[in-house]
Amino acid sequence: MLSISQKQRILGVLLLGLLTLAGSAFAKELIPPLEGYPPLTSSFGEYRSGHFHGGLDFSTGGQEGLPVRVPGDGHLFRMRVSGVGYGRALYIRLDDGRTVLYAHLSRFNHALEKLAREQQDRKGRYEIDYRPAQNTVRVSAGEVVAYSGQSGAGPPHLHAEVRVGGGAAIAENPMDHGWAIQDTIPPRLTALRFEPSGPGAEVNAEIDPVNISLPKGEVPVVNVYGPVRLWVETQDRANGGRYRLASYEVIAELNDERMAHIQMRAFDWNHAREVEWIFHERLAREKSGRWVNLSRTPRTKSRMYKETGSSETDFTFPAGSHRLVVRCLDYSGNETRREVRLVVQEEPSAATATVVRERGLRVQGNYLEARYPLPVKEAPSVLDPYGEESTLEWISRETRGGGVVFQTTGAPLTESGVWSFAKGTQKEQAAWVSLQDPNFLAVTDSVRLQIEASDLYEPMWIGISPQGWPGVFEKEPELIPVSQSFRLEPWAYPLRGSISVEIVSDKDLDRVGVYSRHGDRWSYEGNDVSTLGLKTNIGNLEELALFRDVRAPQVSLILPKAPKADSTPRVKAKIVDTGSGVTWRTMDMEVNGQSVICEWDPDARVLQSHLRTPLASGEHSVRVSVRDRAGNRTVREASFQIP
Template identity: 30%
Template structure:
């Protein structure tokens, strides 16, 4: 039977009346009843599961353990034909695609080589195209395979560690969980739970006396049963997420859990299943997982609610904000008084309302084979004013003198841009005779006090709403009284910008040198942010500053464009590039497009950027056969090690080897910085010359000439 049904893309607000598990079963029921061959003789152990987190995408299959070795056999799981072959140094490496007679598409990736007939076709195509990387499709039935037939051998092409990546799709765009085909894995181990996160989602919301997410520890009481170590105290609208992973017998690898359920007061509130997803929205994993917590370095947490912009077919119910929990008083329920940023002109709310007071929560994490772990805990819906915190009074004892200052030793003011509010945090490691005061002043000239709450550890927190009226200048004014009676006033100014996802917009840094352009549809929700400039520290810097956009914990739906103006007196622009600066100071080359005195590049995340000059050529580190060596092998492996420290080496045109003036089709191993070519026809006895040319992405070149001699035996 041929599979023709394609899963529809779920629009925002659409409600599924079937679970994703049921939907998959209904669609592929005719093929689920078949018995499929296991894809390799390497093992029946997984090293990665379907739906695991990868940067900006889901893991689309399962990885099968090959014991750190290459060369195990790979088999067709059912009768069909080869319809595609891809070869690349990156991604899936060597991959073969089978179209089964029942309509499923099966992918085997990271192979070391293909079966002999396919390997011959690949080499012919590589010689025809004159390059290593190819992508070739075949007509249906052109290369038939039988169930259990050898199609290749396991390897590590395109990746670091040897394993077989095995993927099943119901069409070109939709991978499904391969375990749905009925494969048995030895697994009696329940998932392991690390913790539960609770996040305030709207202005006016709080979690345990603060306006930022909080991680709650769990205590394991026995296998598969955990308890929160403290009560969750919250108000407003909150979302829960869980950090959990699975394991199976016979391997120490960690996997994604298959199903997660959230119960409140014994009522099932929300469920996630990892059965399938469309490739064209795989980047929405950043909405399925908590991107903010991940960027903050707090770990990987899976949300127990459907966030704004999330179109993934993984949830029950599937309405936006389903799974979120709310408790407001009557005044706070008014969207006008909440003053938060609307989405598509509406205050979306698929939240469930709960009464003030205590509620029992239960989270269940299950693997595919039904092993379950349960977390229980207590949620208390309680206003901040009723928690044992004190709001800061607005009066002071007498002040001797007022001092204007850029900063105060021992005092730190932090701002966190949340979804529709700013969190302010004043941290003091010096004794204060009275509480700090905090004001903000916006474009209307009105100075507004920010209510601060004393967390009793020298920390004071407050929040202010973000909306379209907050665009422009925002002055923050902090008042501190010292023990000597001096009043210190510290002011700073931000320029804030609202970016509407429904229209294209560009924002400029204060010095008008740096610009980010957000195309229409590049965001999931409105974002209010700001720029910060700080002195650059990289030795190859071209401009004085590094530019940061805040918040950086906002996932992008589509790429944005970074543009930086270059000094018109700079006459060596070919050596310039835009780089992302990591938290550890490491510079990563993003690219460059030059035009009208500006460098520009597209990027899929918000970070810290600068322009660097790369004038250092790559380094050629090793050559085999060794220069001037004598060998007896008529079909030697030719390999060259090379590396670059800044812009990097990418693309076959950037590494070229010529043996006796004939260009070789070089396989590149980017993990080990190695290019190699296995001669497949015997060379002549005598002298042979190898010419090597390496070029980085900024045009710096390195070249070497090496000779070796093949001696007669």
């Protein structure tokens, strides 16, 4: 009789054969975009804020202007020009149906540059998103269509993607299309992260997450009780590069049976935010490494998880001793593997090794914790959504140092609602969101959450915890707090969609917005004033507060030096705003009273003109107007001479 692993290997061979037949239309390898095989600076599928990295980044040695070639016969599908994002970008639809994207270009070839200028002049702005009719702008294999650069985001490099489908929504690993590079260096596999994911669960007697280092040649022992989630810390590099690439493949096997499998081969741009589930969003924000999530949720649509016979979010292992092997591979097949001896206990430890230093309520997703640094006998006082004494069930655990931790247990709640918890003189609240409620409005004293079931990966608790009034930050002196801040827990937890958050306020809301905290900075989220306070949409659970932006953008004009007659000199403006921020849509530049096409570079914080008509000798006037998101406006005027 075949074992499960043997069946999986046979199934894998059959699936590979089917994929080969299905992909025969794309059997032809693409011409590389650059001469030779420059090293990679980023690989397919890496973490980016809000999305996967959709292609390969090729090093250009710090230079701009390297010729970029068409990989096959086709036509121009789309042309985008912007000072942000992809910068100057081309989408080439090949005759076989594939779409190739080149981004961060310095310029297009002569014909396409002329086409871009025509579209800019027609729109009257620098930013364009142009889609010509099919086959009206033909390109040939090997033709130079553009030159590498750093538009949109630097430093200089070439970003190249391969997409499939009529809407070009499916990104595929370009290495599958002939752009594989020389690579003889195996990935790094440095640690495993075990996160207890249920009431009573523990790892090495800890109820908090535990990171297990994986030194070569050693087999660490990990003691586990209850359900856990598993994360792998791994990075890769190729010849001539540094360790910053994503490993192509991560596989976990328990007693030689495959339990998890991730492969960076394709993703759907319609579900690109699932990067925040596959990679540990909170640790990524804190720059604490790149952790890959082996725990799959049934609600993820990611193409990167491969079928292993289970789609459970949490791993629950049978009691006893087990051999856990994790393997990380790159595209060339170079492999690193590490082993852990997993000892699954039949009962939890008598006391958790976790040290509790302060009293508080913790939201762990599908359960709650109330932590006390001193011994107490009773669970916290809780009121249910109807104001009655709650029937929530708790288990208690003693902690090192004499404290106590209470954890909610029992069957999952089927009805959504808001529960209130006493914390001294302050009240904390938590909303239970059941996936059985298609649309749920969580109303607390100061915050309202509008949540649809489709916005969540799983039913969960969302904590709403007041954090007090934020101070005025030295880096953002123009932001004055108008409300206390509220932390939604678990902080940075990923959402499938966006939930609506309203902070109720009876204050004057002129120039006030909702901001989220990122370290020692606050970032503008929105200022919808159609409700009792201010409302915005968020894609992760954040710490939020209302701030008033009291300072207009700082604008300094940079006039051309010694310009020549009948030339098109660059007029620039340095724009700095550390409050609500600025966008190209709220900027305008006039030369001699006429609005001109101008490019906004947010990295350099510079707005610069792209004059179409040469300037004659004499005096010329410049006027720049900039408005921030809060509505503060700055206008600067000056003049310069052309001899």
